[in-house]
Structures are given as structure tokens and as C-alpha cells.
Amino acid sequence: MFKPVPTRYNVTLLEEEVSRLWKTQRVFDKRRSLRQDASPFIVYERPPSVCGKPGLQDALARVHQDMWLRYKTMRGLRVLRYNGWNTHGLPVELLAEKRLDLTSKGQVEQVGIDRFNDFCRQLALDGIRGWEHLDERLTGWEETNAVPSSHNNQSIASVWSLFKQAWTRGLVYQAERVTPYCPRCGTTLADYESALGTEQIDSQATCVRLPLLEDPGTSLLIWTEHIWNLLGNVAVAVNPNAEYVIVERDFPEGEAGKDQRPEKLILARALLNRVFGEGAVRVYETFRGSKLKGIKYRPLFQFQLADKPAYRVILDDFYISETGSGLQQLTPAFDAQALQLARQNDLPILTPIGPDGMFVSDIRPWRGMFFNDAESYIQQDLQERGLLFRTEIHNQNAAFCCGCGTPLLPVVRNAWYLRIQNSEADWALGRERFWGTPLPLWQCIKCEHQLVIGSQEELSHLAGRNLAEMDLHRPFVDEVAFACPQCDGLMRRLPQVLDAGLDAAALSLPLPPRDVEQTYPADILIESAEQSQAWFYALHALSNLFFDGPAYRRWIDLPTLVEAGEKKASDDHPAHVDPWDVIHDHGADALRWAFLSACSSGDRLKFSSELLVTARNDCISPLWDTYALLVNTAVQAGWNPGPLDLPAQGSPAILDRWISSRLHGLLKELTAALEGYDATAATMLLQSFVADLAGVYIPLSRQRFAEKAAADDRQAVCSTLYQTLVTLSQMLAPFIPFLADEFHHKLVRSFDFSSSISVHLTDWPAADEAAIDLELDRRMVLLQRIASLGRSVRTDAGIALYQPLPGAVVMLNSQDEIDALQPFTDLLVDALHIRQVSYEIDGTLMSPDEVRIILDPHLTVELVQEGLADELIRRIQDFCQKAGFPQDASVHLFINATPRLAGAINAFQTRIMEGTHCLELKLVSQPSSQQSGTESVIEQGRSSRRLYTMIEFDGERATFGIEKVSDH
Known part of the structure; x- marks a missing residue:
């Protein structure tokens, strides 16, 4: 038999109980055994870096991966995961340095590599344990013991072999x-790795004069984003086919050299206006760049002597961009293209900066200074020597270490x-x-x-x-x-x-001696490209190396998670949200639903608590309320599922046939969405069905669940809802696995011990085409549209939703539509909260789906009192639910109310008592001094606990006390 369930539940206790069941019953081992001979479904997973604790972005990836693995297993496939723990690399080393209070590589060597690496190992193992704990709580996966780590000898040897x-x-x-x-x-x-740490910043670009050796009054005009690299300059490149000019200009007032004759500057003609503007200079000569070949200029600095001929113009067929001067200053030590040209033209390579990023001792004015920190001093030096032409703000990509943040x-x-x-x-x-x-x-x-x-x-x-x-x-x-x-x-x-990226890719790929034909390529990769650039790069490299092709057939690009202010969610950011806090406050299922329903491929997802509240309100809570209603009604009625239960489509009730049609229509569409790898569309389909189930089917069937309902009708509604929730639990299993398994255990396993120990060991259900009635679905959509219009009319007229009205006129575009809607009249009366409904034809309506409605707003005293009584019932039921009373708990009510509300209570006392399971209702003349809270009372020698609250609605006020008498 069913056992009563609370109307509210402790999500943490429930999910942990389900997780313990998975572990004690070895559900995932059984799942592997169940599919051991099935066709494989290959998944390559990015081995997470175990440095520090996992963040929300990591949880996002885990949720999506787990959802697809559960679904594919239920579809009868043997899921093969290739994954591991990325325990090597700079992130772990930098954390170790921080914990050991080390600030440089040299200090690590002083401490000792053996001690340092041992500390890194311990950090990695601690990180793995944190990940395993989160995996177990968020997904329930129990395969962590078999997951390799990149620091193990076996993994190292595998990379050596590669x-x-x-x-x-x-x-x-x-x-x-x-x-x-x-x-x-x-x-x-x-x-x-450089790309991972690249940011767009505004920096100071510099234009500098290079006076010609044989004509100091004429200078090459060069431009650089980084003034510090000028200390490594050895040559200037020009495009031999581009037009260059020598321009003449007077020195501006206040600039060095103002008393000298006009200076001459050489630059690309295409950039003349950009550099000087209209009419600011006189063009002295125009020529091809090839004419400049071999011209020598004075070196900017002479701290380091060149061991080969340098400080000359060479030719290169490069593209002249819209920035700069059209002359490229060459610093082979710091630029790949310049290094190539240096080798082609036998130029020297000057290295003024040492491995520590400091200028070497040869650079006397700035030796021991970090290269970025010296820029202002270098600029001042050039200005004092009359070589600085100008500076300008320039937007550029600046690369920082993705581990420590150093330029x-x-x-x-x-x-x-x-x-x-x-x-x-x-x-x-x-x-x-x-x-x-x-x-x-x-x-x-x-x-x-x-x-x-x-x-x-x-x-x-x-x-x-x-x-x-x-x-x-x-x-x-x-x-x-x-x-x-x-x-x-x-x-x-x-x-x-x-590179630790090589380790990570090696852990993900089925490298020899594995059976590559059976395990390559992956059927799916589920990662954020932005968050997994290193892994994608390495995976691509190794896949092309060993398999000469891509590593995967399909890639689901997850969104990058951002928090308040559009900042990426990461461990080291102050705005980081701990996944454990979210799980503790809202539950793993709510977090899963929030991620799965709100994600669009490759987008940015702004995380907030509102996502979790929406997940709970739109999915988790309505499902639990529906489940609790079924179970507690079954307990009250002594109903149990059995082989004699009629299929829902065989029920005479329109609502039963409709929800069955919706269920199997959902299953058909849901399967198509998942086969198309659209998780967001799938969750939207499920959410729409939950809204119909909890927001339409249950309210319109409420009287059928009541004790006074006809036995056959009560059995039919229980049977229909039971079948719906059993099938729905299978559809929900990949998305919210904890709640889905709770439903399975209480609804299926508790009655049939031959059934699967877990919903995750069942097969994906198949849609019953015979149950799908598209015309019935369309009529119910129309009914809901009419009900929605009725609510809008009420709102516009200022009529409360709880207030019953005498009637309504529904206008459709043809008699056929009226005839088709006639069987739904009773449902329409309930949905509109009216006494009766009539139909009329409106020839201006163009489509069968168009409708108009007119409500009769004339109220009698009886209707007003009925509305007040119904709203009071709803308020009392809500209060009892929030107080944690069982659904069928009997109570005593003590109410002090305004005169009009008191009249409604007297007129509808029986209705109020039945609706609230009230054994005794007393109207008291004086309000209790206790407006809210709890009070202990003793009456006729009986001690009890009385809960008080005060409510107000529609100008009425009531203070009532409630005593729980017993649970049936």
C-alpha cells in the first residue's frame, strides 16, 4: 500500500537518500551489466583540472554530460566514457607555491623539487576527492575509482608512448x-595558453624617429605598440611595391628641434593623412619602397653591440595596415615575423630582456627593471633626445599568463x-x-x-x-x-x-592498445569551447596525429556561465558561487533543471538565484504537489494500482483522455528533440506538460479526488494520474534523476518487486500513437485560451479570480466549433468559475482558433459569499501546507472575521469545514491577542498547540487559530 507523503519535503534528505540507494544497490554497475552487449555510445570528456574546488561552470558541464549519458543508456546503448583527472600543470604548481609561500621558480628549486612535487600530489588528491564528492551529489556517478589521473605512472607511461x-x-x-x-x-x-589569457586593453602606442646615418635631418618614422621592444631593434622593413613619401614639416612650437630647419620624415603615402592630417606637411618626394633598400639609420640605443650588419632598411612584401606608418621596425627577439626576416637577411638578434622579464645588466639605465614597468622611462629618454614623434592611445590584445596573470x-x-x-x-x-x-x-x-x-x-x-x-x-x-x-x-x-594539455587529451582519447575501431571517434563531446580551448586544441592535435581525422561526430558547445556584472564564473573570482551552496539551498535537481532549461548552445548564461527559483516553481514543486496529491488520495481512498486499471484513453472522462494524449504526444516530441541533441527544447516540452498537468488537469479534476466523489470516477482519476506519473518519471530521469527515482520507487517498486530497482535501469518509454488525439488536444488548447481570456476580462473589470460569476457568453466562428466545444461545457464552467455558459456565432472571427468572451458581472449576495468562502478555504489550505500539516489532517478552526466575511462563513460553513478537514469551526467575537505565531491552550483538560495567522483580501480581514487534531 501507499504511505502518506508530506505536502512539503526536505530536498536534501530526499536526494541523499536516493543517492545512498544508488550506491548500496550498485545501480551503475547494474546499468553497465545491463548494456554490456549493446551498441556503444562513445563520449570523450575533458579531464577537469583538480586544482581547487569545482565551480559552477564545472557543474554546468557535469550536468549536461550526465543528462545525455542517462538518456542514451535508457535508449539501450552502452555508454563508454573516456575521461580522467587532470592533476598536472601550472594551476596545481601555482596553488602549491601559494600554500608554501613561494613567489618564484627559484624558490621552488631551493625548497627541493621532490618536496614541492609531493605537495602538488597531495593537492591533486585533495582536489579529486572534492570532485568525486560533487559528482556523487550532483549526478550520482559511481565510476570515479576507475578514472585515471594524469599523475599516475601508468598515465605518464601512456604519454611517453604517445x-x-x-x-x-x-x-x-x-x-x-x-x-x-x-x-x-x-x-x-x-x-x-597565450590566447586564454588575452585581453583587449587600451595602451600607449609610440611613433619614433630614426635619423638616417648619412642625412640626420631626414628620419624614418616607425610605430610600435610596445616601446620596450625598441631596445631589440635591428632593422626596418618596407614594402618594395608600396608608395612612400618624404614629407617636410616645421617643428611645432615647444617640440625639441624647433629652432632647426624643417625636418623630413619618411612614411607610407597611404598613411599620410592618418599621421599628419590634411595640409599639415609638404610632400617632398614620392617613390617606391624598393628605393629605400639598404639605407642605414642611427640605432636608437647602443647598450648591446650587434655582431652582424644592422640598422638598415630591408624589403618585405607585407600588408600595410591602417595603423602605424607603413614602416615595420624589426625586433627579432620579440616578433616571429621579424625573426624570420632576420634569418633571411642575416640580421643580428639582440636580447635585452632576461628570463626573469627584467632588463639585463647591459641596459644600464633600466637594468633589473621589469620590461613593462620601464615603458614610461624609455619614452622620457626618447623625448629628451628628440626622437619621440608622438604617442597615441591604441586598443590592442594583451597576453597575460592564464595561471598567474603576469604579462x-x-x-x-x-x-x-x-x-x-x-x-x-x-x-x-x-x-x-x-x-x-x-x-x-x-x-x-x-x-x-x-x-x-x-x-x-x-x-x-x-x-x-x-x-x-x-x-x-x-x-x-x-x-x-x-x-x-x-x-x-x-x-x-x-x-x-x-604540457599538461597533452596529458588531458591522452586521457580522453582511446589511444592504442585500446580497440580504436570500437571507440573512435566520439559520438559526442559536451563542453564549452570558450572554457575548454586547451583541451580542444590538444584533442584536435592528437586526433589528427593518430587517427588522421576529427575526434568527434557531434559537439555540443555549452554556454559560458557568467555571474552578476557579466563576469565569467570562475574559482578565483570574488563573485564565485559555490555549487555546494546552491545544492544545499535548492537541491541538485533544481540546479540541473535550471542549467538544462536555460542553456542555449554557445551563448553566455547569466547565473542568478532566480533561475533556481524558477526551476523549483515551474517544475520541481508542481511535480511534487501532483505526486503528493495522488499518493495521499490513494491512502485516503484505499486505492492501489493493479492490472485491472483501465488505460487512461479508455476513461469516459475528457480530462483523462486529454492528459493521456498530451503525455504520449510529449513523449513523441521529447524523443525527437533529444535525438536532435536539443536539451533546451526538451526541457521546454517537459515544462509545458508539467504546467498542463499541475495547472489544468489537477485543478479541473480536483473534485474527482475528493472523498465525496463517485468511486468509479475517483478510481479513474487516480489510475490516470498514476500512469501519467510513472511514464513521466522515465522521461524526467535524465533531467532530474533524484526526484524521478523517488517517484519510481514509491509508485512502481513498492508494488512490484520484480520491477527495476531504479528508474535508471528501465528502457526509454515508447509513445502510444493510439492515445494521441490531436483534435482533443486542440479543443483543450482552445478551452485554456478561453479561460485565459476570462481571467484577463476579470482583471480589467477588477473582479477577483476567486469570485464566481453568473455566466459567460463564448463566441466562436461557426456552429461546428460550437458543437465541438459543447462536450467541454462543464470543464469550461469550472475553468471560468461561472454558473453557466452559452455559445454564439461571431462571423467576424476568421479562424476556428479565434474566440471572444463576455462575462456577466452581476453579483448576488450568495455569489459574493461563496467567493469569500472559497478564498478563505484556499488561504487556510495554504497555511496548513506551510505549517507542515499532512494533506488530510483534521483541524479545529477559531475565526474572528469582519461582518461580511463572517456572514459568508455562516452561509457556507459546511463547505468550509469539508474543504479544510475541519471537525469544529467557531466564530469568535473578539480577535485573539495573538496575531500570528503559536500559542499553547488548555480547554476541558485538553492541552493543544494553536497556530495563529491574520489574513486580508478584498477589504476583508480575519484572524484565525488552527489546531491540528489528528492524521488519518
Whole structure:
């Protein structure tokens, strides 16, 4: 038999109870066993960085992934997840530095790499535990024990094997290139990491004169976004085919050189007006850029001596943009294009900035100063020497370290790269750090022969000892040396570690020796592109490397979550919202529904508590209220589901046939939306059905649930609602799995122990086409439209919704429409809260779906009293529900009311008592001194607790006390 359920429930207790059931019954193991022979559905998941606690953006991804995995499992597929924990990399190292109170890479080396890496390991393990806890609470997944971590020896060896395969194919190489470099972290970064930390900022761009060596009165005019890089200038490039001009102008008053003869400046003709404006200068000469080849100019600075001919004009066929002067100043140490031109033209490379981002000792005025901090001093120096032409505010992309926030230095460095097919840029793999997969490359200290190790076994063989138990991290792997096969020298490992993005991609991909044909490519990727750039980049690189194709068939681009003020949701932002706070306050199901219903692919989703309130009010609460109504009515009536229950479409009640039609129509549309991978559309369909179920079917069927309802009708409505909720629980299972399983256990499992232990072990239901009645659906839509019009008319006329009216006239466009609506008359009377309805034809209506309504506003005393009594019943029911009374709890009522309301109570006392399960109703002449709260009373030797409240509506006021007598 059913057991009563509360009208309000503790969401945390319910969800934790369901979660415990999943664990004790090993539901997810059973699900795997159930689908072990089914067709696979492959999912590659981004291994989350376990640095710190997961945030809302992480929860968003987890919810979407879990929803699709649950749905595909119910569709009969064997879901294979390739995922892991990303435990390596700069985020973990920087957190360790913070916890250990370290501020630089050098301090880490002083502490000791072994101690530092051990601390990183502990942070990673703590992070994994936090993630596992959230996963269990938010999704219920219990597979975390099988999930690999990138810091495990097995994962490191897998990446070594991958690296060796790429090396063997000639895809790994070492090169000197301009690459993003973080001076604070002391490491090279990949281009995608630079992009992650890129921001648009307004900065000061600078125009500078370069006086010609043989004609100091004439200068090349150059432009740069970063004045500090002028200390590395070695040449200027011009386009040989573009037109350039020499212009003559007088020095403006107050500018250095004003007493000299007019100066001459060389720039591109196309930018003449941009630089000087109309008529500000005289064009002295026009010529092609090729004429400038080889012209020498005076160096801006002479702190570092060039070891090759420099400070000259070279030619390059570049595009002249709308900014600058049309002459490109070349600093090969800080610009990739300049480095290429330097190599082509045998130019020197000057490096005035050291690995710490400070100017080296050669740069005497600014030595030891951080490169960005020196800009104002360099500008002042150029101005004092008459070389500064002007400065201007310029909007540019500025790159910052995505880990520590330090400005990145684009600088020439010797680094290891992975050649990427179909990509403009190769992948800088090496990191000069500590906590990561060690670069598996040993080099002879004598002949420089290089050897890549592909496994721990291979390393043991070469070292001549068993290294199976050795931690493969630094510094232990650094100590492993062996004889060079090419000479009598010693092979030692190069000190770099690999990009943690390589680890993450390797964890996600089904790399050999797995059965690649069965597990590649992924059927689906579910991630935010903006939040997962590094992983997408690495996944693309490895997929092209090993499979020569894309890694996935379909990609669902999740929105980027933002909080108040449009700030991205992240752990390190002050506006961060802890997912645990949300789950504690609202429940996991509410958070899931909020994310799934509010998300559109690739958009930005502004998170607020209103999303959660909407999820609770529009979905969770109406579902629970409907479920509680069914169960408590069944308890009261002694009704139990059984094989003799008629299908809803066999019920004579229009409402039963309609809700069954809506249910199976929903199932058909919902399945189509999910097969089209549209989660938002799917949730909107479900939400619309819940609104019809709780907002139309239940209110219009309310009298059928009452004790005085006919037995057959009461059984029919219970049977219909039961079948609806059972099927709906299966449809809701992927979206709100906790509440769905609560329904399944109480409605199905408690009556049939041969049924599945969990709704998540059932198959996705199939729509019954015979139950779908589109014409019935259309009529009910029309009925709801009429009811909505009636509410609007009431509002405009100032008539309360609770007030019954004598009647209404409904106007349709034909007699056929009137005849079709006649069977719905009783429902229409209830929906409009009127005594009777009549129909008329209105020839001006153009469509069968158009309708007009006229309400009769004339009220009798009896109608007014009935309306007041009904509103009082509703207020008392709401108060009892908020007080936590069971739905069928008997009460005593003590009411002090205004005269008109007291008259309504006397006239409709029986109705009020039946509607509130009241055993005794007393009208008292004096209001209680207790306007609200609780009071202990003793009457006739009986002690009880009386709850008080005061209500006001429509100019009436009542203070009433309620005593709960008993629960049936």
C-alpha cells in the first residue's frame, strides 16, 4: 500500500537518500551489466583540472554530460566514457607555491623539487576527492575509482608512448622560435595558453624617429605598440611595391628641434593623412619602397653591440595596415615575423630582456627593471633626445599568463614542438617546470645523441635495473642515466616536462592498445569551447596525429556561465558561487533543471538565484504537489494500482483522455528533440506538460479526488494520474534523476518487486500513437485560451479570480466549433468559475482558433459569499501546507472575521469545514491577542498547540487559530 507523503519535503534528505540507494544497490554497475552487449555510445570528456574546488561552470558541464549519458543508456546503448583527472600543470604548481609561500621558480628549486612535487600530489588528491564528492551529489556517478589521473605512472607511461610514436614519425622537433613566455613562472607556453589569457586593453602606442646615418635631418618614422621592444631593434622593413613619401614639416612650437630647419620624415603615402592630417606637411618626394633598400639609420640605443650588419632598411612584401606608418621596425627577439626576416637577411638578434622579464645588466639605465614597468622611462629618454614623434592611445590584445596573470613576454626561445597537421602553428610542448609528465628524451652529454623512451620497461632495460616501483616524476627520473649507444658518454634526461594539455587529451582519447575501431571517434563531446580551448586544441592535435581525422561526430558547445556584472564564473573570482551552496539551498535537481532549461548552445548564461527559483516553481514543486496529491488520495481512498486499471484513453472522462494524449504526444516530441541533441527544447516540452498537468488537469479534476466523489470516477482519476506519473518519471530521469527515482520507487517498486530497482535501469518509454488525439488536444488548447481570456476580462473589470460569476457568453466562428466545444461545457464552467455558459456565432472571427468572451458581472449576495468562502478555504489550505500539516489532517478552526466575511462563513460553513478537514469551526467575537505565531491552550483538560495567522483580501480581514487534531 501507499504511505502518506508530506505536502512539503526536505530536498536534501530526499536526494541523499536516493543517492545512498544508488550506491548500496550498485545501480551503475547494474546499468553497465545491463548494456554490456549493446551498441556503444562513445563520449570523450575533458579531464577537469583538480586544482581547487569545482565551480559552477564545472557543474554546468557535469550536468549536461550526465543528462545525455542517462538518456542514451535508457535508449539501450552502452555508454563508454573516456575521461580522467587532470592533476598536472601550472594551476596545481601555482596553488602549491601559494600554500608554501613561494613567489618564484627559484624558490621552488631551493625548497627541493621532490618536496614541492609531493605537495602538488597531495593537492591533486585533495582536489579529486572534492570532485568525486560533487559528482556523487550532483549526478550520482559511481565510476570515479576507475578514472585515471594524469599523475599516475601508468598515465605518464601512456604519454611517453604517445610521444615516442610522434618522435618516430618525425613530428617532434626542437627549434628557436618566438613563443609566449611567462617570466614569473619561468616557462614557455603554447599559443593556446597565450590566447586564454588575452585581453583587449587600451595602451600607449609610440611613433619614433630614426635619423638616417648619412642625412640626420631626414628620419624614418616607425610605430610600435610596445616601446620596450625598441631596445631589440635591428632593422626596418618596407614594402618594395608600396608608395612612400618624404614629407617636410616645421617643428611645432615647444617640440625639441624647433629652432632647426624643417625636418623630413619618411612614411607610407597611404598613411599620410592618418599621421599628419590634411595640409599639415609638404610632400617632398614620392617613390617606391624598393628605393629605400639598404639605407642605414642611427640605432636608437647602443647598450648591446650587434655582431652582424644592422640598422638598415630591408624589403618585405607585407600588408600595410591602417595603423602605424607603413614602416615595420624589426625586433627579432620579440616578433616571429621579424625573426624570420632576420634569418633571411642575416640580421643580428639582440636580447635585452632576461628570463626573469627584467632588463639585463647591459641596459644600464633600466637594468633589473621589469620590461613593462620601464615603458614610461624609455619614452622620457626618447623625448629628451628628440626622437619621440608622438604617442597615441591604441586598443590592442594583451597576453597575460592564464595561471598567474603576469604579462607574457613574446621572446625567442629554444623549445620542443609537435608538428600539427592542418594548423598554422605547431604545438610548443615543453615546459621548464616541475609537476608534469617528464619529457622522455635523454641526450648524451658527450656526443649529444638523443633517445626517446616509450615506457617504464624500456627505461628499466636501459638503466640496467628494475624501475617498476619508481615514481616517474622529477627529480627521481632525472637521476636515471645510462650509457650512450653511440659513444662512451652518459645519457641524461633533458629537464623539461610536457604540457599538461597533452596529458588531458591522452586521457580522453582511446589511444592504442585500446580497440580504436570500437571507440573512435566520439559520438559526442559536451563542453564549452570558450572554457575548454586547451583541451580542444590538444584533442584536435592528437586526433589528427593518430587517427588522421576529427575526434568527434557531434559537439555540443555549452554556454559560458557568467555571474552578476557579466563576469565569467570562475574559482578565483570574488563573485564565485559555490555549487555546494546552491545544492544545499535548492537541491541538485533544481540546479540541473535550471542549467538544462536555460542553456542555449554557445551563448553566455547569466547565473542568478532566480533561475533556481524558477526551476523549483515551474517544475520541481508542481511535480511534487501532483505526486503528493495522488499518493495521499490513494491512502485516503484505499486505492492501489493493479492490472485491472483501465488505460487512461479508455476513461469516459475528457480530462483523462486529454492528459493521456498530451503525455504520449510529449513523449513523441521529447524523443525527437533529444535525438536532435536539443536539451533546451526538451526541457521546454517537459515544462509545458508539467504546467498542463499541475495547472489544468489537477485543478479541473480536483473534485474527482475528493472523498465525496463517485468511486468509479475517483478510481479513474487516480489510475490516470498514476500512469501519467510513472511514464513521466522515465522521461524526467535524465533531467532530474533524484526526484524521478523517488517517484519510481514509491509508485512502481513498492508494488512490484520484480520491477527495476531504479528508474535508471528501465528502457526509454515508447509513445502510444493510439492515445494521441490531436483534435482533443486542440479543443483543450482552445478551452485554456478561453479561460485565459476570462481571467484577463476579470482583471480589467477588477473582479477577483476567486469570485464566481453568473455566466459567460463564448463566441466562436461557426456552429461546428460550437458543437465541438459543447462536450467541454462543464470543464469550461469550472475553468471560468461561472454558473453557466452559452455559445454564439461571431462571423467576424476568421479562424476556428479565434474566440471572444463576455462575462456577466452581476453579483448576488450568495455569489459574493461563496467567493469569500472559497478564498478563505484556499488561504487556510495554504497555511496548513506551510505549517507542515499532512494533506488530510483534521483541524479545529477559531475565526474572528469582519461582518461580511463572517456572514459568508455562516452561509457556507459546511463547505468550509469539508474543504479544510475541519471537525469544529467557531466564530469568535473578539480577535485573539495573538496575531500570528503559536500559542499553547488548555480547554476541558485538553492541552493543544494553536497556530495563529491574520489574513486580508478584498477589504476583508480575519484572524484565525488552527489546531491540528489528528492524521488519518
